[in-house]
Amino acid sequence: MSKTQATVFSFPESKRGSFLLIPLKHRHSAKEINEIGFPGEKCLVESEDISESVKQTINVPDTLHSVTRYKLSEKEMVEIATGFSIEEKAPLPLLYALEPGQEGTPEDCCFRLCDSELYIFGIGVAFLVLGFTYPNATILRRICNLGFTTSNTVYRYRSDNQICDFDLNQRFRCFCESLGLIPFSKEGTPLFVESHVFNIGVVRNRFKTLDEIRAGSKTLHLQEDLDRHVTDDSEEDVFYTYSVKTQELDSHRFGYCITSQTVSYFVANSKLDIDYEMRDQLKDAVPMVLLALYQKYTCLHFRELLSILPPNNRDALQKLKLAMMEFQAYGTFPAAGMSRWHNTKQIYKYILDTNGIPEAVAAQSLSLKILDEREKEFEEKEEKERDRRSNLVLFLLSLFGVLSIPETVVSLLKSILHGSWKEVTVTISLLFLLSITILILLFRKKKK
Secondary structure (H helix, E strand, O other): OOHHHHOOOOOOOEEEEEEEEEEEEOOOOHHHHHHHOOOOEEEOOOOOOOOHHHHHHHOOOOOOOOEEEEEEOHHHHHHHHHOOOOOOOOOOOEEEEEOOOOOOOOHHHEEEEOOEEEEEEOOOEEEEEEEEEEOOHHHHHHHOOOOOOOOOOEEEEEEOOEEEEEOHHHHHHHHHHHOOOEEOOOOOOOHHHHOEEEEEEEEOOOEOOHHHHHHHHHHHHOOOOOOOOOOOOOOOOOEEEEOOOEOOOOEEOEEEEEOOOEEEEEEEOOOOOHHHHHHHHHHOHHHHHHHHHHHHHHHHHHHHHHHOOOOOOHHHHHHHHHHHHHHHHHOOOOHHHOOOOHHHHHHHHHHHHHOOHHHHHHOHHHHHHHHHHHHHHHHHHHHHHHHHHHHHHHHHHHHHHHHHHHHHHHHHHHHHHHOOHHHHHHHHHHHHHHHHHHHHHHHHHHHO
């Protein structure tokens, strides 16, 4: 038995929190995004984990590849969740995630919503980043249990000795839909079912070995408590990356466990300051993860738009084609240019690979070919319509010419008999021009 298999790690003193990265879609234009007035403080993407060239691309306003970011405070998040306004200096109500039939408000079921963010991508997708801290893994599983599409969790809040139940999923679904942001999860399923989860676990002591980091970050991913030693060798899409060892301290400070559905950050913080680590990851690491996931959901959104594209609407076809071409040109970011940090590039690349995102982006070329064929069909129909109109005009001119020739001949004879040579000249000229016009039109038709 190897040393890794034999060693048992557990972390009895820890704190933890999570961000749910909830994918959404919208039909807003770049101009409408600025006019709607989304809640929160509007700001640029400022992540230190993302390279300057990428940030310059996504921070350009009013384009399909731009990203608009809104900061939502803890108070705003609680107001959305509970549905009532909270005075500026009033204490925030306590929130609980309970089992069905569970009475009261037990302390070990309490969780706290944190500062969160809303990302609006000009291409047609968005993300609600919902942050919360909690005392144990059971609460996380009640809020978002990966692999399950149903939830029977009862949510309850307590404020001024008043206790009320509420539906956290439905509250945030209504909030998103009120802004024209439609969840990818179908109606009737929990909003959080499509979420990707960014976990954060904090312990006091730095890590002497990489095995410690692997054990702790994998436990976070498995949604278990850090004071337990858990293993699961059935998952194959698990990848780890670590901070460089600080030679003076002979230890590492943090590491990540990355899978297709989760990113789990395991970090040493002597003060167990979970709030600091949540703010730090929300600013730096979360935007980088979103840039990977947005490519996945943009491809899904394009596929949906392609399937419902009106067959006789050329404007809609050209708009979708332009968006897809711009996405391929400006909206995809290779891992090599994502960050200056190697471990950050590794996280980004692994999210891309485990979600099949490069293949989905490559498949857009086939979709563009389909749109090209449809556009050719529109052009052929328009060409046939132009020919039909041209033939109609030719027929009318020919008919007019045939009907007017006898009248012109009679008028010519009258002019000759009465000796009006000026009228004779004009009539002959008109007759000649009309004949030439008909011959030209007949020749063009024959040439086509």
